[in-house]
Amino acid sequence: TRRTAVLRREAVVVTVPVAVAALLAAAGPAAAGTTGASGVGDPYFPLAGNGGYHVEHYGLTLGYDTGSRHLDGTAVLTARATERLTRFDLDFSGLKITGLTVDHARADFRRSGQELVVTPRHSLHKGQKFRVTVTYNGVPKPVTDPDGSPDGWIPTDDGAFVAGEPQGAMTWFPANNHPKDKSSYDITITVPKGRTAVANGVLLGQRTAHGKTTFRWRQREPMAAYLATATVGRFQVEQYRTRDGIQVYNAVDPREAAAAAPVLKKLPSVLEWESKLFGPYPYRAAGSIVDHAPDVGYALETQTRPVYDSAPGLGTLVHENAHQWFGDSVSLTSWKDIWLNEGFATYAEWLYSEQHGGASAQKSFDALYARPASDGLWEFPPGDPGSGANIFGTPVYARGAMALHELRTAVGDPAFFRTLRAWAAQHHDGNGTTAQFVRLAERVSGKDLDGLFHTWLYEPGKPNKP
Numbered sequence: 001t002r003r004t005a006v007l008r009r010e011a012v013v014v015t016v017p018v019a020v021a022a023l024l025a026a027a028g029p030a031a032a033g034t035t036g037a038s039g040v041g042d043p044y045f046p047l048a049g050n051g052g053y054h055v056e057h058y059g060l061t062l063g064y065d066t067g068s069r070h071l072d073g074t075a076v077l078t079a080r081a082t083e084r085l086t087r088f089d090l091d092f093s094g095l096k097i098t099g100l101t102v103d104h105a106r107a108d109f110r111r112s113g114q115e116l117v118v119t120p121r122h123s124l125h126k127g128q129k130f131r132v133t134v135t136y137n138g139v140p141k142p143v144t145d146p147d148g149s150p151d152g153w154i155p156t157d158d159g160a161f162v163a164g165e166p167q168g169a170m171t172w173f174p175a176n177n178h179p180k181d182k183s184s185y186d187i188t189i190t191v192p193k194g195r196t197a198v199a200n201g202v203l204l205g206q207r208t209a210h211g212k213t214t215f216r217w218r219q220r221e222p223m224a225a226y227l228a229t230a231t232v233g234r235f236q237v238e239q240y241r242t243r244d245g246i247q248v249y250n251a252v253d254p255r256e257a258a259a260a261a262p263v264l265k266k267l268p269s270v271l272e273w274e275s276k277l278f279g280p281y282p283y284r285a286a287g288s289i290v291d292h293a294p295d296v297g298y299a300l301e302t303q304t305r306p307v308y309d310s311a312p313g314l315g316t317l318v319h320e321n322a323h324q325w326f327g328d329s330v331s332l333t334s335w336k337d338i339w340l341n342e343g344f345a346t347y348a349e350w351l352y353s354e355q356h357g358g359a360s361a362q363k364s365f366d367a368l369y370a371r372p373a374s375d376g377l378w379e380f381p382p383g384d385p386g387s388g389a390n391i392f393g394t395p396v397y398a399r400g401a402m403a404l405h406e407l408r409t410a411v412g413d414p415a416f417f418r419t420l421r422a423w424a425a426q427h428h429d430g431n432g433t434t435a436q437f438v439r440l441a442e443r444v445s446g447k448d449l450d451g452l453f454h455t456w457l458y459e460p461g462k463p464n465k466p
């Protein structure tokens, strides 16, 4: 079969001496091509994402049976090769694949852990646009992150809580699963009548027939795979436009409705306040998915529409929506830089409190700084958490926010807020690194900030206050 041919070729390569293998490779049809790396080189998640191509668009058509928890999917990826490719990888974990084509021709594939290795019938030349169609089905299971939390398609008593940071997207669709690769999405989901399926972006339409309802969602602005959702449940839905013309769609589990209502009412004013501070809201759609998912233990800033495992407090609403600028529009280049997401979203909470009659940011800083050197807050520095198990640890959130507060104190409010706005504007719909942020802060303020960032982002233990 085609599959054994692929395996045999690899077997040859591993058993012959390196020099002979190189000669064989040079003689074969693969000579001028590459096989696309199995990861983008992320030190914390080496298999996350893949090399050799960029996905421009995902078209996902899903059917979820909330009774049997069975998912049926077709994923159509429109991609472009960034080098000549004889084969390439996708990230996909768990579900059974029933068909795979590249440009409508059946392609060879094999699976190894989360890597789905695809060998198209014809190699792809550099710059070539191609289309991968994968049909699949099964009962999706979440993956367990290095920090122990469930991630991906997480079944609930009435549907599924769907979130993917940092790895879970691959539990429900084949993806180039790293924030470096951002794409537009169309997500169409069919669920039993009476359930609601909520994804990212704008609701294009919904239609009920034969006891099932289909929801069609479109996310036009580029999105990292981990920020995609297709959360299913029994939800109360509310839709309106803000004064700025943003389309809001809130879906709330009735069991959480009473607690969520006073907080969700503030969403338009929170988005307006954040827009004043950070620059224009990056998307045309917004909203909230308030699920009842007691086993999850976190909320996620799913793009345009954060998903909460229960009714959020106002601080969490401010936090997840601040991520729309910091994390979603400006995405990470490496998971190691996670403080660029979590430190910023946490600092947004501090600023919100300061400007709405609560504690000042200085007070929030002081309360944390008062913690003894033995406290978990000082366990590792936020700019270098050390491993994927630490990326959502307290130092990333709290000391990350402290680093921003120290920057603000050093450069003054005008330069600080100019820096935040310039960061959001310059990397809009793109990616950024810590080094780029440091350079920007220095350019805006005209100050040398290496020492400050070194102390707050990279120095182990509790920093001495200057």
Ligand code: ZN
Binding pocket: 319, 320, 323, 341, 342, 345
């Ligand atoms: Zn966060």
